[in-house]
Every structure is written in structure tokens, then in C-alpha cells.
Amino acid sequence: MRRAMSSVIAAAVFALLLTANLSFAQGDKKRTLLPTKGFGSLTGKVTYDGDPPAEVNLVELMKKHADKDCCLAPKAKDIEKIDPTWKVDKKTKGVANVMIWIKAPIGTYLETHPKLKVRKEQLVIDQPHCAFLPRMTAFQPYYLNNGTEVATGQSILVKNSAVVPHNIRATGNPLRNPGFNKNMPPMTEIDISADLKTQPLPISLQCDFHPWMAAKLFVFDHPYYAITKADGTFEIPFVPAGAEVSIMGWHEGIGYTNGNMGKKMVIKAGANTLEVKISNK
Ligand SMILES: [Cu+2]
Structure with missing residues (x-):
């Protein structure tokens, strides 16, 4: 009886997920091209407002691990031994690894500039x-043309070039990316594009x-994204101009940097700039 009930519940959950997934996919297909005129660039900088969080050194943690000789090998860079959640430039307070992207209004998508299709x-x-x-990485496997997905040719590889085993466990939105867990023995690589x-x-x-x-x-x-560099700067070239879009930002220490609706902006043909200040206080 209990088994029968759990099968019914499992079937119901599966049906729900399937419906949600279909509606998500259909929602994608219904999107129409946002009317725009010309292209502009968006450059800017993300800076930390106030005193940046202190660096968290991982060396003591690594010393206690069985793989300490690998983790603390002479060739290991400083960025591999310091928690990189907050990477703030001491002089300029520029924040690295902030993802900035441009979101078209709901139900629409942005034209992809010809130079960015491949x-x-x-x-x-x-x-x-x-x-x-x-x-932080951004992957763009396809762009939209006439509302359908066209492959860009980009691929993504995960490598283990270490002498110890690692694994890669991915967790995403269950409706889109149910996730995976792959073992990675030393000196192996896996293409995760698909x-x-x-x-x-x-x-x-x-x-x-x-x-x-x-x-x-x-x-x-779409190709309208950039990751801030060590000095906090970013550049997104060839953005469709003349229509209102949302400038989205996300940092792993605080989530959305411009709110979950982003900052509304009409990109003009030519140069556009945006300054963003963030803090985790
Ligand atoms: Cu590992």
C-alpha cells in the first residue's frame, strides 16, 4: 500500500515537473525579437562600497587534508589557496567575478550581432x-534566431590536471539542469557542453x-554578458540599441547586485557606461 502510494506521488511529481518543463520550453519558443536600432557598447565598473571583507586563507584547512602535498604544491598559485568569494582590488576596490548581463523584456530576445554568432x-x-x-565562467552554447536556438560552436571542458582525484558535482535549476556528478581521476578531462x-x-x-x-x-x-576583471571593470560590445533592457548583475557573495529586476536602461548607439557599487553589509 505504502509502495503504491509512493508510486502515485512519484508519478504526480514527475507529471508536474514535465508540465513545468514543457511550459518553460514553450515560453522560450514564444519569445519574439525586440525591435532595436543599431548597436552600442556597455562598459563599466563594479566597486565595493566600504571596507571589503577580509581574505579567507585556506592554507590551514589544506594542511589538514590527505591531499595537502598537491593542494600546497610549490606551483599552486595564491588564488588557489585563498577563498575567492570576495576578490576586491585593494587600491581601487574593484570587485572581480561579478557577472553582468543584459536581459530583454519578458517575452522578447535581443538580436545577436553578426560578429557574435560564431x-x-x-x-x-x-x-x-x-x-x-x-x-566564474559563462557558457553560450546557442543564440536565438527567429525564436529558435542556433549553435554558436562554443564548448566547455572540465579538466583535472592534478595528481589527485577530484569530482565535479553540478547543481542547477531542477527544471532546466537536473545536475550531474562526474568522477575525475588525475589527468582526465570531460566535455560537459551537452x-x-x-x-x-x-x-x-x-x-x-x-x-x-x-x-x-x-x-x-545570447552574447550580452561579461565577467568583471580583477579591477572590477567589464565591457559588453555590440549591444542592440534603442530599446529599454535590464542590466542584471550577480555576485556569489550577495546574489543580484542590481536587484532581481536589474537596472532599466536604454542602450544608445555608441558608448554607454554603468557604475555599480556593492556591499555585503
Ligand atoms: Cu577536489
Whole structure:
């Protein structure tokens, strides 16, 4: 009886997920091209307002781990031994690893500039010692044309170039990215391109051998995004101009940086700038 009940519940949950998934997919297909005129660039800077959080050094934690010789190998960089959640430039207070992207109004999508339709580069997330490098990645497997998905050619590879085993456990929006967990023996690599779908917020990547190892991965269906550099600056080129869009921002320490609706802005043909101040207080 209990088994029968749980099967019924499981079937109901599955049906619910299926319906939600279908409506999500249909919602995608219904989107229409946002009317725009010309293209502009969006450049800007994200700075920390106030005194930035103190650095969290991971060396003591690593010393206690069985893989300490790998984690603390002479070739391991400082960024692999310091928690990179808050990476704030001491002089300029620029915040690194903030994802900035442009969101078209609901039900619409932005035209992809001809220069941005093909993205042949292969993205790589490596685990050379006991950290994912880089911490923040954006993947764009396709763009929209006439409301349908067209492949950009971009792919993404996860590597373990360390001498110890890692794994990669991905957690995303269950309706879009149910997640996966892949073992990564030393000196192996896996192409995860086919495992990823777009979702509004990043997919979290985790290694369970080394609990401090984490990374964030955004998946977009348009090219209008940038990750802030070490000095907090970013640049998004060839943005469709003349229509109101939302400038979205996300940092792993605080979530949305411009609110969950973003900052409304009409991009004009030519240069546009945006300054963002963030704080976790
Ligand atoms: Cu690991």
C-alpha cells in the first residue's frame, strides 16, 4: 500500500515537473525579437562600497587534508589557496567575478550581432591543485534566431590536471539542469557542453573530495554578458540599441547586485557606461 502510494506521488511529481518543463520550453519558443536600432557598447565598473571583507586563507584547512602535498604544491598559485568569494582590488576596490548581463523584456530576445554568432573557443575549467580555475565562467552554447536556438560552436571542458582525484558535482535549476556528478581521476578531462541548458542563475560546481572547492557557471542564449576583471571593470560590445533592457548583475557573495529586476536602461548607439557599487553589509 505504502509502495503504491509512493508510486502515485512519484508519478504526480514527475507529471508536474514535465508540465513545468514543457511550459518553460514553450515560453522560450514564444519569445519574439525586440525591435532595436543599431548597436552600442556597455562598459563599466563594479566597486565595493566600504571596507571589503577580509581574505579567507585556506592554507590551514589544506594542511589538514590527505591531499595537502598537491593542494600546497610549490606551483599552486595564491588564488588557489585563498577563498575567492570576495576578490576586491585593494587600491581601487574593484570587485572581480561579478557577472553582468543584459536581459530583454519578458517575452522578447535581443538580436545577436553578426560578429557574435560564431564562438569557436573552448572554455576550460581546470583543477590543477585544489581549486577550480576560473571561479566564474559563462557558457553560450546557442543564440536565438527567429525564436529558435542556433549553435554558436562554443564548448566547455572540465579538466583535472592534478595528481589527485577530484569530482565535479553540478547543481542547477531542477527544471532546466537536473545536475550531474562526474568522477575525475588525475589527468582526465570531460566535455560537459551537452549537459548544460540555459537558466537564469548560475549552476554551482562543487568537488566533494575538497569541500572548499567551488565554482559558478552561467549558461546564456545570447552574447550580452561579461565577467568583471580583477579591477572590477567589464565591457559588453555590440549591444542592440534603442530599446529599454535590464542590466542584471550577480555576485556569489550577495546574489543580484542590481536587484532581481536589474537596472532599466536604454542602450544608445555608441558608448554607454554603468557604475555599480556593492556591499555585503
Ligand atoms: Cu577536489
